[in-house]
Amino acid sequence: xxxxxxxxxxxxxxxxxxxxxxxxxxxxxxxxxxxxxxxxxxxxxxxxxxxxxxxxxxxxxxxxxxxxxxxxxxxxxxxxxxxxxxxxxxxxxxxxxxxxxxxxxxxxxxxxxxxxxxxxxxxxxxxxxxxxxxxxxxxxxxxxxxxxxxxxxxxxxxxxxxxxxxxxxxxxxxxxxxxxxxxxxxxxxxxxxxxxxxxxxxxxxxxxxxxxxxxxxxxxxxxxxxxxxxxxxxxxxxxxxxxxxxxxxxxxxxxxxxxxxxxxxxxxxxxxxxxxxxxxxxxxxxxxxxxxxxxxxxxxxxxxxxxxxxxx
Amino acid sequence: xxxxxxxxxxxxxxxxxxxxxxxxxxxxxxxxxxxxxxxxxxxxxxxxxxxxxxxxxxxxxxxxxxxxxxxxxxxxxxxxxxxxxxxxxxxxxxxxxxxxxxxxxxxxxxxxxxxxxxxxxxxxxxxxxxxxxxxxxxxxxxxxxxxxxxxxxxxxxxxxxxxxxxxxxxxxxxxxxxxxxxxxxxxxxxxxxxxxxxxxxxxxxxxxxxxxxxxxxxxxxxxxxxxxxxxxxxxxxxxxxxxxxxxxxxxxxxxxxxxxxxxxxxxxxxxxxxxxxxxxxxxxxxxxxxxxxxxxxxxxxxxxxxxxxxxx
Numbered sequence: 001x002x003x004x005x006x007x008x009x010x011x012x013x014x015x016x017x018x019x020x021x022x023x024x025x026x027x028x029x030x031x032x033x034x035x036x037x038x039x040x041x042x043x044x045x046x047x048x049x050x051x052x053x054x055x056x057x058x059x060x061x062x063x064x065x066x067x068x069x070x071x072x073x074x075x076x077x078x079x080x081x082x083x084x085x086x087x088x089x090x091x092x093x094x095x096x097x098x099x100x101x102x103x104x105x106x107x108x109x110x111x112x113x114x115x116x117x118x119x120x121x122x123x124x125x126x127x128x129x130x131x132x133x134x135x136x137x138x139x140x141x142x143x144x145x146x147x148x149x150x151x152x153x154x155x156x157x158x159x160x161x162x163x164x165x166x167x168x169x170x171x172x173x174x175x176x177x178x179x180x181x182x183x184x185x186x187x188x189x190x191x192x193x194x195x196x197x198x199x200x201x202x203x204x205x206x207x208x209x210x211x212x213x214x215x216x217x218x219x220x221x222x223x224x225x226x227x228x229x230x231x232x233x234x235x236x237x238x239x240x241x242x243x244x245x246x247x248x249x250x251x252x253x254x255x256x257x258x259x260x261x262x263x264x265x266x267x268x269x270x271x272x273x274x275x276x277x278x279x280x281x282x283x284x285x286x287x288x289x290x291x292x293x294x295x296x297x298x299x300x301x302x303x304x305x306x307x308x309x310x311x312x
Numbered sequence: 313x314x315x316x317x318x319x320x321x322x323x324x325x326x327x328x329x330x331x332x333x334x335x336x337x338x339x340x341x342x343x344x345x346x347x348x349x350x351x352x353x354x355x356x357x358x359x360x361x362x363x364x365x366x367x368x369x370x371x372x373x374x375x376x377x378x379x380x381x382x383x384x385x386x387x388x389x390x391x392x393x394x395x396x397x398x399x400x401x402x403x404x405x406x407x408x409x410x411x412x413x414x415x416x417x418x419x420x421x422x423x424x425x426x427x428x429x430x431x432x433x434x435x436x437x438x439x440x441x442x443x444x445x446x447x448x449x450x451x452x453x454x455x456x457x458x459x460x461x462x463x464x465x466x467x468x469x470x471x472x473x474x475x476x477x478x479x480x481x482x483x484x485x486x487x488x489x490x491x492x493x494x495x496x497x498x499x500x501x502x503x504x505x506x507x508x509x510x511x512x513x514x515x516x517x518x519x520x521x522x523x524x525x526x527x528x529x530x531x532x533x534x535x536x537x538x539x540x541x542x543x544x545x546x547x548x549x550x551x552x553x554x555x556x557x558x559x560x561x562x563x564x565x566x567x568x569x570x571x572x573x574x575x576x577x578x579x580x581x582x583x584x585x586x587x588x589x590x591x592x593x594x595x596x597x598x599x600x601x602x603x604x605x606x607x608x609x610x611x612x613x614x615x616x617x618x619x620x621x622x623x624x
Contacts, residue, residue: 081586130533134600150533178532188529191519196537198581199511202574204596206566207503209573217500219602220490221442221462225508228540234600237593244581244589254518255578259571261521262514266567269510269556274393277556281549284516288446288546290531 009169011036014071016064016086018042018051019236020132021103022077023141026056028173031143041067042138050138069093073169076102076114080242084113096121099162103129105189105239107154107182109246123162126154128185129175130193134234147174154182190250194243195258198251200232201240321481323348326383328376328398330354330363331548332444333415334389335453338368340485343455353379354450362450381405385481388414388426392554396425408433411474415441417501417551419466419494421558435474438466440497441487442505446546459486466494502562506555507570510563512544513552 013035015022022040029035040057041064042048048060061067068074068090076083083102094100100122104110107126118124131149133140151170155163167177180188207218207226222230244251268276325347327334334352341347352369353376354360360372373379380386380402388395395414406412412434416422419438430436443461445452463482467475479489492500519530519538534542556563580588 188533191538192530192533193537195518196515196541198577199515199574200537201593201596202570202577203508203511204599205592206507206569206573208595208599209569218504221500221504225506225512225544226504228544229508230596230600232537232540233593233596235593235597237590237597240593241586241589245584245586248581248584251581252578255574255581257518257521258514259574261518262511262567262571265510265514266564269560269563269567272557272560274553274557277553278549280517281513281545281547281552283520284513284542284545285547285549287516287520288542 007033008036009034009165009172010072012039012071013037013073013075014039014041014067015057015075015077016041016067016090017076017078018047018057018060018138019077020136020140020145021129022075023051023054023056023138024131024143024145025075025077025141025173026051027054027141027143028146030056032172034169034172035073039067039071047138054139056138056141063089065090065093070095072098073166074098074100076100076104079238080104080106080110080246083110084117087114087117091117091119094119094122097123099123099125099158099166101125101127101153101166103127105193105243106247107152107185111154111156111182123158125156125158125163125166126182127166127170128152128189129170131175132235134231136236136239144174146170149175151175151177152185153177153179154185155179156182186247186250187253190247190254194247194251195254197232197235197240198244198255199258200229203229204233319345320348321346321477321484322384324351324383325349325385325387326351326353326379327369327387327389328353328379328402329388329390330359330369330372330450331389332448332452332457333441334387335363335366335368335450336443336455336457337387337389337453337485338363339366339453339455340458342368344484346481346484347385351379351383359450366451366453368453375401377402377405382407384410385478386410386412388412388416391550392416392418392422392558395422396429399426399429403429403431406431406434409435411435411437411470411478413437413439413465413478415439417505417555418559419464419497423466423468423494435470437468437470437475437478438494439478439482440464440501441482443487444547446543448548448551456486458482461487463487463489464497465489465491466497467491468494498559498562499565502559502566506559506563507566509544509547509552510556510567511570512541515541516545 013029015026015038018040026038029038037058040051040060051057051060064086076086078086083104100118102110105128107128110126115124129146129149129151131145153166170177265280325341327338330352338350341350349370352363352372363369363372376398388398390398395416412430414422417440419440422438427436441458441461441463443457465478482489577592
């Protein structure tokens with residue numbers, strides 16, 4: 001399904017921020033020859049040195065503006081809370097006709113922060129690769145991170161040819177690309193990712209509080225359901241802080257629905273209403289079966305991909 | 313890790329209830345020669361026929377009493393809510409010196425229901441294999457289900473040699489055995505399994521309600537955290553109904569802690585308290601790392617076992 005391109009899609013790509021996502025993009029560009037040159041910027045000298053050592057950047061720069069200068073594609077790969085200041089910094093050096101994209105897990109807040117700084121003649125096409133592992137940093141990336149994973153693009157008012165090029169770029173890395181608007185993106189992700197992550201963080205926190213159950217017991221018996229929660233709850237704290245602060249409305253909406261529903265089940269347990277519980281569990285089981293069947297009906301999404309933790 | 317025994321551990325084993333757990337025990341007994349003969353009982357003729365067809369029982373009976381008669385080990389493998397009536401039915405035919413065990417996911421309620429029926433001279437040793445998949449029924453079992461999984465035994469007042477024999481039986485199927493008291497078992501499982509399952513059921517239910525996000529979107533993007541929840545939420549509805557009804561106190565205790573904690577995080581999101589969120593997520597990440605490190609420190613539990621869903 002990965003179709004390596006025969007010639008570079010972009011001449012020069014700048015990766016701003018060199019964590020898991022950007023380093024994986026760098027490795028993928030090198031593996032499949034998707035850019036003639038890759039420039040990078042990270043705040044620390046250590047991270048910049050790692051990028052050169054691992055070879056996923058050709059050049060690194062101490063400032064984002066130096067890295068972005070002359071680039072055909074600029075990828076903003078920093079925590080969502082830092083996107084606005086970054087856009088302001090690089091705006092003066094952006095090349096006419098260039099494309100700016102990002103890889104943040106929320107889209108409305110990024111657009112509000114970044115779009116005002118984008119000069120006329122530059123295409124801003126927000127993006128979100130639904131890929132990740134529980135690891136972070138420049139040494140955690142690998143070329144196949146995006147293989148068989150979805151990338152959501154928010155084309156907005158961008159030029160169609162610029163959108164088509166960015167789509168081809170992601171597809172060359174093995175990803176499936178879907179376009180949607182920013183508000184819908186944020187709601188879909190609140191349901192499928194953001195709220196589940198908050199819940200997993202919470203459950204792991206509760207287990208840690210419980211002194212009557214020793215830590216070793218929690219660890220030993222974690223395979224009985226709890227392990228999936230700990231995997232979800234291990235992702236980058238800064239990224240997730242920014243996700244919840246910037247996708248606040250949709251997350252609070254889904255959380256409200258979740259607690260209403262949980263209280264209903266909690267009350268059924270307290271009252272001994274077995275029929276209600278049985279009906280509920282039967283319905284959710286059917287949803288799971290729908291997911292499995294959908295996965296079998298289409299060769300596209302690899303639902304069996306099991307080694308990575310949760311994405312964004 | 314699995315050490316097949318050279319000679320049968322029990323002469324005659326009776327499996328009462330022939331679902332995922334019992335059929336896996338039957339296959340394991342056949343594979344490693346752990347019993348001279350395996351008798352089985354299930355309510356439906358279809359299930360009994362499947363047991364003979366698949367060969368994990370040598371004989372099947374229309375009543376539990378017929379199956380249990382003359383058995384050296386009787387395994388109660390029915391939903392927790394049915395255990396009491398079952399024990400009452402088989403009590404008159406239990407062989408002196410026999411062992412009765414069960415595989416239910418809660419232990420205090422099973423002991424309350426079963427123990428009063430157990431005759432003098434018969435050892436009742438409640439048990440709980442922390443193993444399972446999202447599938448159920450007599451055709452879902454396989455011999456290696458218990459390999460590298462924990463089995464918790466509640467020895468109580470049973471004869472030490474009977475406990476040692478039951479331990480050897482589970483170890484011959486590749487399991488790790490731990491002994492504890494029933495109240496502690498129920499609390500440990502409420503934290504590591506029962507509450508996580510209820511939460512997962514709830515989150516899947518919420519996603520199903522949300523008409524603004526289409527079902528196909530929930531399915532397509534489920535890899536972004538939600539998929540782990542759907543896997544957990546796909547287990548047998550009857551079993552889980554009984555778990556929550558019978559481990560009510562511990563589950564409600566942990567649920568109360570969970571919602572307090574969740575409301576604290578929800579408030580931090582609403583108030584924009586990024587420091588609090590960041591601190592919390594940093595702490596839960598450390599817990600996850602502890603689990604990974606523990607898994608590396610000991611060869612015993614296979615935390616990497618990834619294909620099965622959650623256990624009990």
